[in-house]
Amino acid sequence: MGAFPLKHVYEAQQFDRRLLDTVFETADDMKRDMAEGGRRYGRSLANKIMASLFYEPSTRTRFSFEAAMMRLGGNLITTENAREFSSAAKGESLYDSTRIMNGYADIIVMRHHEAGSAEKAARVSTIPVINAGDGAGQHPxxxxxxxxxxxxxxxxxxxxxxxxxxxxxxxxxxxxxxxxxxxxxxxxxxxxxxxxxxxxxxxxxxxxxxxxxxxxxxxxxxxxxxxxxxxxxxxxxxxxxxxxxxxxxxxxxxxxxxxxxxxxxxxxxxxxxxxxxxxxxxxxxxxxxxxxxxxxxxxxxxxxxxxxxxxxx
Amino acid sequence: MGAFPLKHVYEAQQFDRRLLDTVFETADDMKRDMAEGGRRYGRSLANKIMASLFYEPSTRTRFSFEAAMMRLGGNLITTENAREFSSAAKGESLYDSTRIMNGYADIIVMRHHEAGSAEKAARVSTIPVINAGDGAGQHPxxxxxxxxxxxxxxxxxxxxxxxxxxxxxxxxxxxxxxxxxxxxxxxxxxxxxxxxxxxxxxxxxxxxxxxxxxxxxxxxxxxxxxxxxxxxxxxxxxxxxxxxxxxxxxxxxxxxxxxxxxxxxxxxxxxxxxxxxxxxxxxxxxxxxxxxxxxxxxxxxxxxxxxxxxxxx
Amino acid sequence: MGAFPLKHVYEAQQFDRRLLDTVFETADDMKRDMAEGGRRYGRSLANKIMASLFYEPSTRTRFSFEAAMMRLGGNLITTENAREFSSAAKGESLYDSTRIMNGYADIIVMRHHEAGSAEKAARVSTIPVINAGDGAGQHPxxxxxxxxxxxxxxxxxxxxxxxxxxxxxxxxxxxxxxxxxxxxxxxxxxxxxxxxxxxxxxxxxxxxxxxxxxxxxxxxxxxxxxxxxxxxxxxxxxxxxxxxxxxxxxxxxxxxxxxxxxxxxxxxxxxxxxxxxxxxxxxxxxxxxxxxxxxxxxxxxxxxxxxxxxxxx
Missing domain, CATH: 3.40.50.1370 (Aspartate/ornithine carbamoyltransferase)
Structure with a gap:
């Protein structure tokens, strides 16, 4: 299906009709493959690490992403306490957290309490960032x-x-x-x-x-x-x-x-x-x-x- | 050893003498296999996902289940904050949580603060549910x-x-x-x-x-x-x-x-x-x-x- | 590079010049292998389980260890709530927690709020213990x-x-x-x-x-x-x-x-x-x-x- 033009997914506005078609066709393909036991995609992300960076807990969304990663054979590092990164005592910025995670993982899935956070992280990240909901902002x-x-x-x-x-x-x-x-x-x-x-x-x-x-x-x-x-x-x-x-x-x-x-x-x-x-x-x-x-x-x-x-x- | 007749495990009363024998023989087999490096069972649950749904933390029990799943080559999605599913603000029922998890995982291990919860979840679940302790109730x-x-x-x-x-x-x-x-x-x-x-x-x-x-x-x-x-x-x-x-x-x-x-x-x-x-x-x-x-x-x-x-x- | 003489890592003082050389050469090797897609070490710890026992949260350190384990093909059981092990209500000692974990995992990575805890755990553990920071003590x-x-x-x-x-x-x-x-x-x-x-x-x-x-x-x-x-x-x-x-x-x-x-x-x-x-x-x-x-x-x-x-x- 050719190279996917997005590097990150932080808002619905990134998707035009052609991109939506690509995502939906791929989702159809995933669904079919799961029904057949995951023969084609079940190991496709082996050796990849997804970091679930949840600054606020959202078990349902997190599980959905993590199950998705594992159905593709991938690995997880996960926290529902990501706020601790930027705790009052230690005061780390989202920028530093993102840069550090770039050294550990292959993709970041981020849930944040402040609108715009995912896009901010995406701007400095060398690995893809997916927005899993940021405050009153987006949940693409x-x-x-x-x-x-x-x-x-x-x-x-x-x-x-x-x-x-x-x-x-x-x-x-x-x-x-x-x-x-x-x-x-x-x-x-x-x-x-x-x-x-x-x-x-x-x-x-x-x-x-x-x-x-x-x-x-x-x-x-x-x-x-x-x-x-x-x-x-x-x-x-x-x-x-x-x-x-x-x-x-x-x-x-x-x-x-x-x-x-x-x-x-x-x-x-x-x-x-x-x-x-x-x-x-x-x-x-x-x-x-x-x-x-x-x-x-x-x-x-x-x-x-x-x-x-x-x-x- | 033939098909296992239980679909879920929620209380000790489900086990008669024959079932106990089956479980203990299988446990013996697992023990032997682990001692031999997991040759026979070490990848037997690859591609399967276990959801640890702990409505109250119990690190010891959770670790035991999760290590068991990994010794069989399986995968995990895990939360010690499952109460958030049914938080005051969002008010989701155990029924809905269970139905949603049915779409993500292959088996649910549930710890709950209310007696009878695991059996309730089992009744609506399309995937197996194991009770990892429910309040004053069971811990089979x-x-x-x-x-x-x-x-x-x-x-x-x-x-x-x-x-x-x-x-x-x-x-x-x-x-x-x-x-x-x-x-x-x-x-x-x-x-x-x-x-x-x-x-x-x-x-x-x-x-x-x-x-x-x-x-x-x-x-x-x-x-x-x-x-x-x-x-x-x-x-x-x-x-x-x-x-x-x-x-x-x-x-x-x-x-x-x-x-x-x-x-x-x-x-x-x-x-x-x-x-x-x-x-x-x-x-x-x-x-x-x-x-x-x-x-x-x-x-x-x-x-x-x-x-x-x-x-x- | 010969057998590594340490069984546990709990303080910087365990390392002499020869050991430092061994660790740094191995780290160089890991870095090279990662750049080549993990061909040599990517599955070297498959079937091994690392238990992240964090008695206080430290997402950054935990992620670094967990990513390391996964880059080697290993598996994880993880908690940021390990204090619950020794909660007032249940009162379990570090000794008992360590002995129990010995039955579940192959290596323990421990973060503790009290100086000296990792060494204490190492003394009774049959599997390796790595100190991931213990209070005002060590972070080797x-x-x-x-x-x-x-x-x-x-x-x-x-x-x-x-x-x-x-x-x-x-x-x-x-x-x-x-x-x-x-x-x-x-x-x-x-x-x-x-x-x-x-x-x-x-x-x-x-x-x-x-x-x-x-x-x-x-x-x-x-x-x-x-x-x-x-x-x-x-x-x-x-x-x-x-x-x-x-x-x-x-x-x-x-x-x-x-x-x-x-x-x-x-x-x-x-x-x-x-x-x-x-x-x-x-x-x-x-x-x-x-x-x-x-x-x-x-x-x-x-x-x-x-x-x-x-x-x-």
Whole structure:
């Protein structure tokens, strides 16, 4: 598939349509190979070391990256205490930590509490850096696996109507997914949220600029029968100033089995997980529930990125 | 040795006599193979991933499982912070965590602070779950390694008199071992404890039902000359309301070298470790001291279980 | 290169000139092999397990050891919570922890908060123990990599003048390096520090005894043009009783680019890292800056020690 042009992955904006195709084709290939016992890729990163540098714990994301590295035969050094690197007592900069890790590992997967950290690290690193989430900033591999899950189900990401539901104002995932969907044609987006959690205007302006029609609604029931994909997110109680507003929101934005019955038969339900009450467990057995598959797709996407970045030259 | 009928290991009660034989024969085999450099089993779980999901830290147990996995050529993803999965802020259920891990790993080893958690996880998991201790509940691999240590020394677990000493009321290990000993014939048990720490009546009733003779004593000195196995446990100060009772207990239930001298020459001393003062270090060099070997046997038992569960079909 | 005579590595004093040569030659070999893709040593410790037993976290040191083990094809069990072994509730001794680990792993790398712990563990361990720093005590692999960095640059450690700068009173690294430099001929040392942080008299007496000329200075500017190696260390604010003394020290002992310009063209700048402000980032691109290379050399030294200790017989 030719050399992968990226050296690091720190934000969704690095990916154009061609790059997305490359990543998704590689992920497909990984998925196929895993089903066949890993014959082709199972030892492809033997002798490579991935450093998991987590400045804040995120077991789920870390496990997904680490499992991906091991499915390719690679090795790990890992910490959930990376803040200790830059502890008050010792005061090491992200710059120094990155330079030092360059001497130990072949690739860095970094989770940081401050937006922009991964890109900062990438700028000084001689080995690839993958952003595994930086504060309120980016979480590009989540955005890629979300899009891949849509592609995986519909084969083509074309002429789809996508509803994003819940806390759209602070949701990193729905922001990135909206951005990436502009790379495809015939996409329409409906933002469904309580008034206090509306999608921010920067994303809406971007969609306008890219010619992607979007609408807003506060009523999930209206929207469900018309869409191909319902992307649910957590509604966090602490965002609401008036407790009654929260209770109201919960009533409206919980995807109950009754609500699911009103969806198209071929539509899919997604969720970045972890969920709270917004999708009851009774929905899990519905064939439209794709959120656990979505988590599983994270493995293939991360295998693809690790492979592409570490075999680029 | 045929397919292993268990899919998960969450409690001692899952094991009948035939299953115990299978596990112990496999552990023997692992022990022999390790002594020969791991020629037969050293790569048998290559490409498999074990997830250590520890909701509370237990370095000793975790290391034993992880070393077992690596002695079989397997791979690890590991956390001692699994509680973060279900943190107040994110609120993920054990059910969701288990389903997600099913997409990343081939087997889950779980330590949890709540009794019954491992079985709950097993019920929804598509990959094997091993209970590495759940609260006041079960710790089945400890029970198996205890029994294996007796078998390893006496060849047959028959016609043995076993003393269990110390805090029998709250001791998970002595409860499970009592249960498993009923699978063998000619077993007699003596419970030796201060009155406040007596073995609970459910176990005694079970022994009666299974026809296993048992007795109680408060005086270790009486018992030592008659038994084949002395299973020591910690006496925890905080169980005693009156401080003098504790001081008294310590005097009576510490296995000093003088006391050891009164034991049968072929008897063995066991302890689940960690120990406090109930076995002084001066006893360690006595040939009857088997507690470090017992810890080592934990490796073979866990290798056996990992192997049996992961190669079952 | 013949059998390595050490079974454990717990202090710099274990190394005589011949042993240093062996370690450095092996490190050279490791470095060469890594550059060639690890053909010779890349699988040399397959089937071996290293236990990282960190009673206090030190991500940098741990990563260096763990990367070293993996570059040799070895496996890891690792904890940054080893204190839990000896928690108040459970009270396990270092002795018991070590004996138990002997059953699980092939080598122990131990970081401990109490001086002397590693040697204590080594005394009862049937498998090699490497000290990765014990409190105010020893950190022998740091001393070895410091010396190796000097050797690596100058080929021979002979007829060199070395300045040690900063907090010399509490600095474990400068104390050990001073000790090891006595094994070589033609060495001269200058200690450059504020009066409150002077090198302690035990080391000075030892240098006298070994016939190594040393001097003291408080002015870095005086010293810079004459020396071949400037070993910088952190100056910790909390050492100073009078705040103005600290401000003064910072002004005098910060190695600014202006100061670097006064150094010999072939001299080298070292630092054990992490640094605070004592070396500004503007110095990093100067060819004399060797501190990141020094960190990298830690990998080769640790590969060498792991290899030598695990293949000794």
């Amino acid at each position: 591999t989540q955005a890629l696996l979300d899009l891949y899950t849509i592609k995986d189900h519909f084969s083509e990401i074309n002429n789809l109507k996508v509803a994003m539901v819940g806390d759209l104002k602070y949701g990193r995932t729905v922001r990135s997914l909206s951005y990436l969907l502009t790379k495809y044609s015939g996409i329409r987006i409906v933002f469904v949220s309580p008034p206090v959690c509306r999608m921010a205007s920067d994303i809406k302006s971007y969609l306008d600029k890219e010619g992607i029609p979007w609408a807003e609604d506060t009523d999930l029931d209206n929207v469900l029968p018309q869409v191909d994909c319902v992307y649910m997110t957590r509604i966090q109680k602490e965002r609401f100033i008036i407790p009654e507003d929260y209770d109201d929101a919960v009533g409206k934005y919980v995807l109950t089995p009754e609500k699911v019955r009103r969806m198209k038969p071929d539509a899919i339900i997604m969720h970045p997980l972890p969920r709270l009450d917004e999708i009851p467990r009774a929905v899990d057995d519905d064939p439209r529930a794709h959120y656990f598959e979505q988590a599983q797709n994270g493995l293939y996407i991360r295998m693809a990125l690790l492979y592409l970045l570490l075999t680029a030259d | 691999t400890q029970a198996l390694l205890d029994l294996y240590t007796i078998k390893d020394h006496f060849s047959e677990i028959n016609n043995l008199k076993v003393a269990m000493v110390g805090d029998l009321k709250y001791g998970r290990t002595v409860r499970s071992l009592s249960y498993l000993l009923t699978k063998y014939s000619g077993i007699r048990i003596v419970f030796v404890s201060p009155p406040v720490c007596r073995m609970a009546s459910d176990i005694k009733s079970y022994l009666d039902k299974e026809g296993i003779p048992w007795a109680e004593d408060t005086d270790l000195d009486n018992v030592l000359p008659q038994v084949d196995c002395v299973y020591m446990t910690r006496i925890q100060k905080e169980r005693f309301i009156i401080p003098e009772d504790y001081d008294d207990a310590v005097g009576k239930y510490v296995l000093t070298p003088e006391k050891v001298r009164r034991m049968k020459p072929d008897a063995i001393i066991m302890h689940p470790l960690p120990r406090l003062d109930e076995i002084p270090r001066a006893v360690d060099d006595d040939p009857r001291a088997h507690y470090f070997e017992q810890a080592q046997n934990g490796l073979y038992i866990r290798m056996a279980l990992l192997y049996l569960l992961l190669t079952a079909d | 692999t740091q001393a070895l990599l410091d010396l190796y960095t000097i050797k690596d640059h100058f080929s021979e450690i002979n007829n060199l003048k070395v300045a040690m700068v900063g907090d010399l009173k509490y600095g474990r690294t400068v104390r050990s390096l001073s000790y090891l430099l006595t094994k070589y001929s033609g060495i001269r040392i200058v200690f450059v520090s504020p009066p409150v942080c002077r090198m302690a008299s035990d080391i000075k007496s030892y240098l006298d005894k070994e016939g190594i000329p040393w001097a003291e200075d408080t002015d870095l500017d005086n010293v810079l043009p004459q020396v071949d190696c400037v070993y910088m260390t952190r100056i910790q604010k909390e050492r100073f009783i009078i705040p103005e003394d600290y401000d003064d020290a910072v002004g005098k002992y910060v190695l600014t680019p202006e100061k670097v310009r006064r150094m010999k063209p072939d001299a080298i700048i070292m630092h054990p890292l992490p640094r605070l402000d004592e070396i500004p980032r503007a110095v990093d691109d100067d060819p004399r800056a060797h501190y990141f290379e020094q960190a990298q050399n830690g990998l080769y030294i640790r590969m060498a020690l792991l290899y030598l200790l695990l293949t000794a017989d």
